[in-house]
Amino acid sequence: MKYVTLKELSNEGMFKDGDWIESKDQDKEGNVRLLQLADIGVGEFLDKSSKFINNDTFETLKCTEIKNGDILIARMPDPIGRACLFPIESSDLRYITAVDVAILRVNNNVDNRYVCYILNSPSMLSESLRQCTGATRKRISRSKLAQFQIPLPPLETQKKIAAILDEADKLRQLDKQLIEKYDALTQSLFLDMFGDPVTNPKGWDTINLGSVCGVGSSRRVFVDELVEDGIPFYRGTEVGKLGEGKSIIPTLFITRYHYESLKAERGIPKQGDLLMPSICPDGRIWVVDNDKEFYFKDGRVLWVEVDSKTMNSIYLRYHLKGSFFANYNNIASGTTFAELKIVALKKMTVFYPDIKLQNQFAERVQAIEAQKELAQQSLQKSEDLFNSLLQKAFKGELVK
Known part of the structure; x- marks a missing residue:
């Protein structure tokens, strides 16, 4: 070759x-x-x-x-x-x-x-x-x-390889489109139950996010404090992927001793809290869904501490997603990149419907998410197939 x-x-x-x-x-x-x-x-x-x-x-x-x-x-x-x-x-x-x-x-x-x-x-x-x-x-x-x-390889072989990969890519794209439809369905459900999160056509009572949730970030972790193994340390990149429902493989860590010290000083996110990258126009918000230990980067990741007695995490996630989609540039600030700031997030106005209605919305979302999970499993299979073919192409084994 x-x-x-x-x-x-x-x-x-x-x-x-x-x-x-x-x-x-x-x-x-x-x-x-x-x-x-x-x-x-x-x-x-x-x-x-x-x-x-x-x-x-x-x-x-x-x-x-x-x-x-x-x-x-x-x-x-x-x-x-x-x-x-x-x-x-x-x-x-x-x-x-x-x-x-x-x-x-x-x-x-x-x-x-x-x-x-x-x-x-x-x-x-x-x-x-x-x-x-x-x-x-x-x-x-x-x-x-x-x-x-x-x-x-020769040009004709290149074209044959590209054609095979085109067909495999079509399978991936169909699965991605199905997932996008489920996402759109969920956002439509929010609009149907609560209305536009910016214009509030249904006249819901509103409240500043900082009045009902804790809004902040982590304690600073310096580059020279990162180690090769230990407690996973998430940046905005990893949190954004988790917010998209993707799996991640941690590459940065802090020591157990450092983690326990930070935990004692500031606390750590609990299940149901929200984490989001500071640059988040597309609403890549992660509802912490497990109790695995991790820590995260200050400033580049924002932390919303949710009290489940007054605010449903899933409801809040979709409210914030809708607000960011429609009004991000008026919420975020910055000359190079529009970033979310803690002060602005605290002042952000959110609807404050009865918790029972929030929970009803969350239950319907979870039913949609169950179907979306099946589509994501199908996507993973088509991704695996595509990557397998890609590796064979790289090794010169796809077309003889």
């Missing part, structure tokens, strides 16, 4: 970082869209951002315009090294990307779908993580990415 570097795959050397665009360069009325890390999924263009510059700035800064079929590689989490194809064929807009996204335009002897699949294989993502640098904000340089080697 022939192996080549990513740099060798590029069309006339088109493997470069995106553009350095500062806040002062941006223009809400511009017609050049600036893609962000949040737009880059694992094999999927997520299309989340809404930042722009104008044509004059594009020309002045000599920006690189992205074209349909370009491979966009994220040089920062999560996960580092994930890649997707830029899918937009024609538009009134031009597109560029932020500096922490690398742009790879492959030559005519290479199938871009095949390369994108290989880049997202467990082996390549693991290598990206191993090659990254930075203690707090990890990233991989484009120069290191350029030296990554991938198997390169």
